Amino acid sequence: MVVxxxxxxxxxxxxxxxxxxxxxxxxxxxxxxxxxRIGEVAAYEISKTLKHNPKDVQTPLGVxxxxxxxxxxxxxxxxxxxxxxxxxxxxFFDKAxxxxxxxxxxxxxxxSFEISLEYVSCPDLEGRVVIxxxxxxxxxxxxxxxxxxxxxxxxxxxxxxxxxxxxxxGIEYVLxxxxxxxxxxxxxxxxxxxxxxxVPGLGDAGDLAFGSKAQM
Numbered sequence: 001m002v003v004x005x006x007x008x009x010x011x012x013x014x015x016x017x018x019x020x021x022x023x024x025x026x027x028x029x030x031x032x033x034x035x036x037r038i039g040e041v042a043a044y045e046i047s048k049t050l051k052h053n054p055k056d057v058q059t060p061l062g063v064x065x066x067x068x069x070x071x072x073x074x075x076x077x078x079x080x081x082x083x084x085x086x087x088x089x090x091x092f093f094d095k096a097x098x099x100x101x102x103x104x105x106x107x108x109x110x111x112s113f114e115i116s117l118e119y120v121s122c123p124d125l126e127g128r129v130v131i132x133x134x135x136x137x138x139x140x141x142x143x144x145x146x147x148x149x150x151x152x153x154x155x156x157x158x159x160x161x162x163x164x165x166x167x168x169x170g171i172e173y174v175l176x177x178x179x180x181x182x183x184x185x186x187x188x189x190x191x192x193x194x195x196x197x198x199v200p201g202l203g204d205a206g207d208l209a210f211g212s213k214a215q216m
Contacts, residue, residue, distance in 0.1 A: 039088020081206035126154030135205035137166035140173035
């Protein structure tokens with residue numbers, strides 16, 4: 001399943017426009033906050049699909065029957081770019097367990113790149129709902145590799161992927177490798193360059209959020 005959250009207009013569309021705008025991108029705080037708000041919207045929408053139970057709550061005047069999550073999800077993010085989006089999810093799933101993955105493109109001199117995954121820290125995922133956040137879904141290679149590493153920590157009951165901008169090529173690649181994933185996108189672009197960058201996209205989300213890095 002793929003959900004394009006900007007297919008129908010909401011305030012999220014404004015925030016997508018701002019993270020794409022090269023002038024507004026100069027304000028790192030605003031860029032990070034917009035990614036955070038996109039994560040919050042995604043958390044709200046995902047919550048509608050999760051299992052819940054009735055619960056009686058004692059109020060000062062009586063007993064109210066409410067609905068609550070059956071189990072808290074595990075929120076996983078790909079360092080470093082995924083941190084603001086992850087924070088937005090955590091703002092809403094504030095009791096969730098968390099996992100962190102270091103996955104990045106290791107560039108070769110000829111312009112090609114490999115996905116390097118050096119660090120994974122997460123709880124037992126057996127039977128859990130896992131929500132993975134990463135701002136950009138371009139080729140999909142790092143995401144598929146991440147999911148396969150996470151499966152070594154258990155077999156999740158559900159896997160949700162939250163991205164700000166996705167490319168159709170990357171979506172197709174992920175769903176071929178992990179057909180049971182549910183992908184939640186802030187927006188979907190169709191073009192991917194030979195070097196694996198989304199067009200029009202927004203540039204390098206990690207650099208825009210935290211500053212430029214030396215190429216590895």
